[in-house]
Amino acid sequence: MSCKVVLAQNISAQYRDELKNTIKARGIRPKLVGFLANDDPAAGKYAEWTAKTCAETGVEFELRKCSRNDLEDKIVEANEDTNVHGIMVYYPVFGDRQDQYLQNVVSVAKDVEGLHHKYVYNMYHNIRFLDDAHAKKCILPCTPLGIVKVMEYVGVYNPILPYGNRLHGRVVCVINRSEIVGRPLAALLANDGAKVYSVDINGIQEFHRGVGLQLKRHEVSETTLKVEDVLPLSDVVITGVPTPNYKVDSSKIKDGAVCINFSTFKNFDGEEIKKKASIYVPAVGKVTVAMLERNLVRLYDYQTQGTSTTA
Numbered sequence: 001m002s003c004k005v006v007l008a009q010n011i012s013a014q015y016r017d018e019l020k021n022t023i024k025a026r027g028i029r030p031k032l033v034g035f036l037a038n039d040d041p042a043a044g045k046y047a048e049w050t051a052k053t054c055a056e057t058g059v060e061f062e063l064r065k066c067s068r069n070d071l072e073d074k075i076v077e078a079n080e081d082t083n084v085h086g087i088m089v090y091y092p093v094f095g096d097r098q099d100q101y102l103q104n105v106v107s108v109a110k111d112v113e114g115l116h117h118k119y120v121y122n123m124y125h126n127i128r129f130l131d132d133a134h135a136k137k138c139i140l141p142c143t144p145l146g147i148v149k150v151m152e153y154v155g156v157y158n159p160i161l162p163y164g165n166r167l168h169g170r171v172v173c174v175i176n177r178s179e180i181v182g183r184p185l186a187a188l189l190a191n192d193g194a195k196v197y198s199v200d201i202n203g204i205q206e207f208h209r210g211v212g213l214q215l216k217r218h219e220v221s222e223t224t225l226k227v228e229d230v231l232p233l234s235d236v237v238i239t240g241v242p243t244p245n246y247k248v249d250s251s252k253i254k255d256g257a258v259c260i261n262f263s264t265f266k267n268f269d270g271e272e273i274k275k276k277a278s279i280y281v282p283a284v285g286k287v288t289v290a291m292l293e294r295n296l297v298r299l300y301d302y303q304t305q306g307t308s309t310t311a
């Protein structure tokens with residue numbers, strides 16, 4: 001067994017240090033407000049970790065609890081408050097299309113999670129900047145972006161290729177196609193040049209930019225493939241199935257694959273996967289939070305100086 005287990009703690013360290021140094025050197029105090037309007041324990045935990053990391057890096061984090069029926073007014077209040085630089089809402093709130101409406105109530109200028117339609121549209125269309133001068137990068141959703149950073153860290157991205165094509169030749173399987181993580185992730189990876197098998201409970205779609213990356217942005221096609229068909233083809237397997245009993249069949253995974261789990265449940269059997277994977281990342285939460293703060297500093301800069309030097 002020569003599997004290397006890589007922890008999110010180590011991957012996020014460089015981003016946390018960078019944030020801490022930037023915030024200190026510039027003497028700024030960006031403020032993030034999180035709205036908790038549900039009693040989902042996962043959201044509560046996530047809020048706790050966010051508070052802890054923010055305290056470490058010098059970001060002011062305020063958790064505002066309210067009833068879901070007051071949430072819209074509370075968001076509008078925060079939109080208008082110039083002391084608030086970033087806003088996030090813990091989902092699910094209503095658990096239906098009203099959540100989508102709320103995502104668009106958050107001001108584009110303060111949307112640290114990149115869930116506003118403008119950012120979502122730009123991401124799917126591979127539009128990377130908000131302005132013609134290319135001074136303002138678009139905000140990307142934190143968990144998909146965090147997973148991209150994990151893949152850069154472990155060397156799945158090939159730095160010899162030009163920016164935007166660094167996954168050319170890689171085959172990735174993403175097991176989860178939610179609107180919050182799995183589908184945006186599949187699109188981001190395909191836009192960067194990968195061939196992505198996007199798996200959900202109903203089937204598998206392929207996201208790609210065509211042979212030789214002839215397309216500017218990804219296209220999607222339906223397949224009749226099953227998970228057991230695509231696992232042996234995949235250089236990278238990313239899982240986010242929100243159930244305790246789901247386990248990926250390690251015997252189908254390609255020898256030497258990179259395996260990444262973002263579900264709160266362990267979707268890989270810890271022992272079995274180590275016999276097959278070259279690299280195993282059991283959780284990504286800490287990288288997600290680092291990206292949340294990085295997005296916040298970027299939005300702080302846009303609000304205060306119209307552009308950002310954040311890399």
Ligand SMILES: NC(=O)C1=CN([C@@H]2O[C@H](COP(=O)(O)OP(=O)(O)OC[C@H]3O[C@@H](n4cnc5c(N)ncnc54)[C@H](O)[C@@H]3O)[C@@H](O)[C@H]2O)C=CC1
Nearest residue numbers: 143176177178181200201240241242262263264284285288
């Ligand atoms: N670490 C992090 O930063 C984050 C972690 N999460 C965690 O990720 C997990 C997923 O969250 P969401 O995407 O919001 O959940 P969701 O319930 O919206 O989506 C689950 C997805 O998994 C698919 N799925 C379920 N069972 C499956 C099966 N047997 N085979 C194949 N696909 C299956 C569904 O079709 C769906 O696409 C949760 O555990 C959540 O707590 C969510 C956001 C951030």
Ligand SMILES: Nc1nc(=O)c2c([nH]1)NC[C@@H]1CN(c3ccc(C(=O)N[C@@H](CCC(=O)O)C(=O)O)cc3)C=[N+]21
Nearest residue numbers: 008042043046049089090091092264283284285286288
């Ligand atoms: N608008 C919104 N965005 C979210 O991203 C969002 C949300 N709502 N609602 C709730 C879910 C849940 N979620 C998690 C984030 C981090 C960990 C996390 O940090 N997990 C640690 C576990 C480590 C530990 O136990 O200390 C890790 O992966 O390293 C888990 C779950 C985000 N969510």
